[in-house]
Amino acid sequence: MKKDMRQVNLRVEDMPARWYNIIPDLPEPLPPPEGDMTAMGKGMIKECLDQEFSPDNWIDIPEELQETYRQIGRPRPVFRATNLEKRLDTPAELYYKAEGLFSPTGSHKINTALAQAYYARKQGLERLVTETGAGQWGTALSCAARITGLAATVYWVRAVHRWKEARRLFMELYGAEVFASPSENTETGRGLLKKDPDHPGSLAIAISEGLEDALSDDKAAYVLGSVLNHVLLHQTIIGLECKKQMEAIDRYPDVVVSCLGGGSNFGGIALPFLGDALKKGTRTRFIAAQTQAAPNLQGEYRYDNADYSGITPRLKMYTLGHQKDMPPVYGDGLRYHGCSPILRLLRNKGYIDTVAYPTDEKYVFESAKVFLSEEGFLPAPESAYSIAAAIDQADECRKSGEKKVILFNVSGHGFMDMEGYRQVLQV
Numbered sequence: 001m002k003k004d005m006r007q008v009n010l011r012v013e014d015m016p017a018r019w020y021n022i023i024p025d026l027p028e029p030l031p032p033p034e035g036d037m038t039a040m041g042k043g044m045i046k047e048c049l050d051q052e053f054s055p056d057n058w059i060d061i062p063e064e065l066q067e068t069y070r071q072i073g074r075p076r077p078v079f080r081a082t083n084l085e086k087r088l089d090t091p092a093e094l095y096y097k098a099e100g101l102f103s104p105t106g107s108h109k110i111n112t113a114l115a116q117a118y119y120a121r122k123q124g125l126e127r128l129v130t131e132t133g134a135g136q137w138g139t140a141l142s143c144a145a146r147i148t149g150l151a152a153t154v155y156w157v158r159a160v161h162r163w164k165e166a167r168r169l170f171m172e173l174y175g176a177e178v179f180a181s182p183s184e185n186t187e188t189g190r191g192l193l194k195k196d197p198d199h200p201g202s203l204a205i206a207i208s209e210g211l212e213d214a215l216s217d218d219k220a221a222y223v224l225g226s227v228l229n230h231v232l233l234h235q236t237i238i239g240l241e242c243k244k245q246m247e248a249i250d251r252y253p254d255v256v257v258s259c260l261g262g263g264s265n266f267g268g269i270a271l272p273f274l275g276d277a278l279k280k281g282t283r284t285r286f287i288a289a290q291t292q293a294a295p296n297l298q299g300e301y302r303y304d305n306a307d308y309s310g311i312t313p314r315l316k317m318y319t320l321g322h323q324k325d326m327p328p329v330y331g332d333g334l335r336y337h338g339c340s341p342i343l344r345l346l347r348n349k350g351y352i353d354t355v356a357y358p359t360d361e362k363y364v365f366e367s368a369k370v371f372l373s374e375e376g377f378l379p380a381p382e383s384a385y386s387i388a389a390a391i392d393q394a395d396e397c398r399k400s401g402e403k404k405v406i407l408f409n410v411s412g413h414g415f416m417d418m419e420g421y422r423q424v425l426q427v
């Protein structure tokens, strides 16, 4: 293939047929969860629970699920951002994976939503319950449940639910039941609303509510869109595709960048390359872009709960504290107190660098606008963080003269997030 291709894609039949499980390759075993696993274990899909602690390096993607991946547009392209390179006057080569493109709901979240819906139906379940922050996960789950033949219930962080009317309608079009969280539906929600009827909510609170709901129904499972090992596993299809795509143009990334909330899209693009760093000693730099509202990779490395009420087992993580108040940001998908156990271990071992951008979000939205002006695509607010960090890396190359190959993930499109752009950029 020509080396200066603007778009690099795989043939449909070359889509990866297995996910990569990094757990056996980690430099030390993951610290085990602490406390009572019963509630979480009972509420989860069995196959996903098995995958959570699987010792196998590779896990086959069931043929029927591969079919569905093709139905929703996989494989997805890697683009070379040539115009952006020129604008930045950088000797670096910039490549990005477009996860928002061809995604029916606009982000990478559909990759794991479909996998979880597939396993839930196989187990005979009828309803999936979840939380959502920015709304991308709730939409992806609503879509996956619908096309798999299941019902969906979504607890949506109230601060975001308020301003994303269109996205709520989108979920409801898929047939999902959507509640602003805290809600009157659960004990956790009622307790918080009593203290503050206009409580803005948080992901941790919405997780508590969803778990409470799912545990009260035998035919329901509680599903998560990030943080957990099996979610990152499903997302490795992103990085596995990228690897083949970069190989096709004879490139290997010196730097891999993405935004990190709970870690699913970062893990998705980075883990296959991190596996090389662990096994073959490759020297790729991995950079996680975060918001100062929730710089969880700079938190303390200790045991903490994944949810607000403490129903979930305690995981060893970098955490800001599970009842931490975090200022609202438009990149709400990044506003979570903890990060995936796999990534936190790798961060602790020095494999992952991090940068956190100010909560006024001017810099990241300006970066998104530069990207839009040069490459034409409107990124999701979360993806704007990834773009800002990639631009910063390209700027460093301009100063040092290094010709690095930078690969970044654009985790979603921003077609439904115009309000964020309007508010932050005053357009």
Ligand SMILES: *Cc1c(COP(=O)(O)O)cnc(C)c1O
Pocket: 106, 107, 108, 109, 134, 136, 137, 225, 226, 227, 259, 260, 261, 262, 263, 264, 265, 266, 333, 334, 380, 382, 383, 411, 412, 413
């Ligand atoms: C949810 C979301 C994120 C953040 O979640 P991760 O699990 O850290 O990837 C980032 N980008 C988009 C578009 C999202 O929907």
